[in-house]
Each structure stands twice: as C-alpha cells, then as structure tokens.
Amino acid sequence: MDTGIRLALTLSQIGVVMVAVLLTVAALTLLERKVLGWMQDRMGPMEVGPYGILQPVADGLKLFFKEDIIPAGANKFMFSMAPVLSLVPALIGFAVIPFGPDWTVDVGGVNFKPFVITDINVGILYILAFASIGAYGIILGGWSSNSKYSLLGGLRSAAQLISYELNVGLSIVGVLLLSSSLSLVTITNAQAGGFWNWYFFGGGGFPQAVAFIVFIISAVAETNRTPFDLPEAESELVAGFFTEYSGMRFAFFFLAEYGNMILVSCVATVLFFGGWHAPFEFLQGPESIHWVTGIFWFAFKVSSFLFLFFWLRATLPRLRYDQLMRFGWKVLLPIALANIVLTSIVAFLFPGS
C-alpha cells in the first residue's frame, strides 16, 4: 500500500516536472529567436499566430512529420541511440533540483517532499555524472553518421566537454566546502535568510563570485552555446554533430540542448543564488505561502540565467578552437583551483561561520 502511494506520488511529480520542463523548452525556442531578433533590430518569427507565438507548435509539428533519414553507411544502432543518449541525461538531472521549500508532507502514511522529486545526498555529483553521459550522445551521434562534418563536430565536442566539465566540477567545490554537503536541498537551505547568505555574495564566509563566473562560462561551454558552439559551428561544419539528423531524432538533440540550458541555469541558481529563497526575508511572505513565492523566485532566477544565455549569444562571436582550449585549461582551471585553496583556508580558519 505504502509502495503504491509512493509510486503514484513520485510518478505524478515526475510527470509535472517533465511537462514543465518541456513547456519551458518550447517557450525557449520561441523566446530565443524573439530576443535575438529584438537585439539585432529584427522582429523574430511573426507569421504563425499573433506575433508568432504559435511558432513552437508549428516547429514541433514540422519535425514530427518530417522524413526520418538514416544515411547510407551509418551505424544504425548507434545512430538511433545517440539522440536518446543525449536527451535522457538532460532531463534526468531535474530529479534532484529543489524548486520550492523543503517541506515534508504526510500522504497516507508516506513522507513525501512535494517540491523535489528525490533528495539524494550526492545530488550535485549525480547531475555532473549524467552531464558527462550526455557527451556520449553527441560524440556517438557525430561518429555514427558516417559524415566528415559530423565526425569533426563530435570530436570537437568531445575535447570541449571533457575540458570544461573539469572546470564545472572544480568551480563548485568551493560551495560544497562551505555547505559541507552534496545534496542540493541542504545547499539551498544553507542559503536562507537574505541575499547576503547566498554563496555568490559571501554566505558561509567566503564569496564565491569568482567561482560563479568560472562556473557560468564553463556551463555555456558545456551546453554548446555561443560563443562556445564549436561542435555545431554553422559556418564551418554545416551543423556539426547533428548534420545528418532529421525529424524526431533532430528534435531530440534540440530538446537536449535546451534541456541542458535549463538544467545548468537551475544548478547555478541552487548553488550560487539561493535556490527558491527570496533576496530579502520579507519578500518571501508568511510561511504558508512560501511555496508560491519560492517557485516564483526560483523561476525568476532561472529565467534570468536563460536570458543571460540569449544575451551572450546575441553579443559574442565564436571562439577559435585553440583559444577555447587555452582558455579552458590555462585560465579557468587555475582560477578554479585557486578558489578551492582560498575557500578551504577560510573554511578551515573560520569553521561554521
């Protein structure tokens, strides 16, 4: 009986989160084109529906009914596995993101946390691990297409993802040291009370602003977004690793890219900007409406990061490949390491501050 209730609750929770994420992805595809257009004195999509708001529906329908082409000489198994391999890790990471207050509700004798699917004690490691698996989807997709452009895109993304994953991992170590936990729920709860308790502004004793900058640059690189979109450089590699993909398989890669963007924004929010906590205590409202304000502030912070992604794309040109590697290994890595050293010294000298 308990198992049944738990299963039903968890499944419904997963359903709600998935629908929310996929709807956000749909909105993002439109918003990205709109924001990019506005920044470049254009209008963006205007034809489908009033001001083009039905564009994601039209795109989805088009991709759904498009012919699914498998190129001659492609490794069919790998070719069909790769989009799934990149989509699943992008969506599965949302399982540990706390998007509302850390409540425990008793439903029919089952302890149930309504605002996080599962609070595992190695949440951030889980996200990093699955992000690395997502790289396999890109590499295998590029390799199995039997196309030189795809192969080059896949190789580039392999090198890029490995070097920048390292920086993501190292830049969050400071936060983990200060909160002495890997669980995203615990990390969020440690930042309650006001914006001065957020790890970006110096909660826990040592401001992690530098670590945040390293994290956000590496996150942009890891999601293959401009200015680090070398794996899918349109002007050089047609479309990079998904050159040969069409129809729903292409849609999977597309969903994975935007899902990764949202996931990375959620992680940045949770680790550095206090998750669902408001910048001031009074903005959070009374205890009973914490779930409304919590979800609002969480969504607000995540959308600011998503806007930052668009903003960067509208502004910056693509890096050259050697610049990308040099920047990752010779600039970001030492900064992240220095941040770990400083943070550990502070955490050792003033424990529990």
Add this chain to the structure above:
Amino acid sequence: MKFREWAKTLLFYEIALGMKATLSHLLHYKPITLQYPHEKKQLPSNYRGMLALLRYDDGTEKCVGCDLCEAACPSRVIRVVSAEVPGEPTKRYSKEYYMDMTRCLFCGLCVKACPVDALGMTQEYEWAVYDKRQLHLNKEQLLAIGDRNFPVREKRLEFQHPNVAYFNVGFKEIPQKEL
C-alpha cells in the same frame, strides 16, 4: 597602462561593452524589418517594373509595329511581327508582339526607343511564377498589363495636335503648344 589593461581583462570590460550595446538595442527596440507580403515598400515614381503595351483613349493600340524596341533591346526580349492595317495601306501595326520576360533586365531602352510612347513600365514586380513559360508574354497579356496599370490614357496624336501628321512622330519630339 599595463595595469589598466589587466584590470579590463579581469573585469570583462570589452565583453560588458558589447553586452551593453546589445541590451540597448533590446531596450530601444525599433525594428527595420518590413513585413513584406503584409506591408509593401513605397516605390519611387521612376521605378522600372513590368513592361506593358499601351492604348489610346479610344481603345486602339498605340503600337505602330516599327521594330525599334526590338532593335533597342540589349537582351533580345522583344519580337515584333509587323503588318499593314487591313483596309488602310498607309498605317502599320504589330500583328504579333512577344516579350520573353525571363531575359528582360528592365533597362527601359525599349521605352526610350518607342516613337509613339506605346510601351510603358509599370510598378509591378511580383511576377514570380512556377513555370517560366508563363513569363513568355504575348500581345494580349502585355496590353492587359497596360490596361490595369495605366487607367488614364492619352488621346490619339492627331487629336492632341491637329496640325501634325498622325503617326511615326513621337509625342515627346513635338514642340508643345502653349495653352
């Protein structure tokens, strides 16, 4: 100086400048896009669009079949078959008149060459077709284009100027009478 450059690099000064520029375009949003099929550009009055054959106000064709347009055309768009007007041996007209608009470069030399102003350039430019043979126009089609684009027609030359011979002399060449 060295220190300033270091500080700029560390604080992402150049990137911040660029991001400020893009943000200012977002905040002062003024698109230069023309939503083409829904709104159209105001064409200049001397726009050289689709060619047309014209008529006088009594409905007769202006063209006298002199072949000068065919001679003037640099890309051999025009083909004229000239003939006598039946029953009037002193007058000629174009029995057939073809334009292959796939080759036309809209230079307007035929219009300049015409002695009786029988050719005109309209403001039409939406002539994309699925079959390019539809751009091979005959006389009736060219007259129809002229009819729908030039509703105000000239009088016959002999009624405009009773003292000049009535054909083969261009209106523009005749000294204008002061009214």
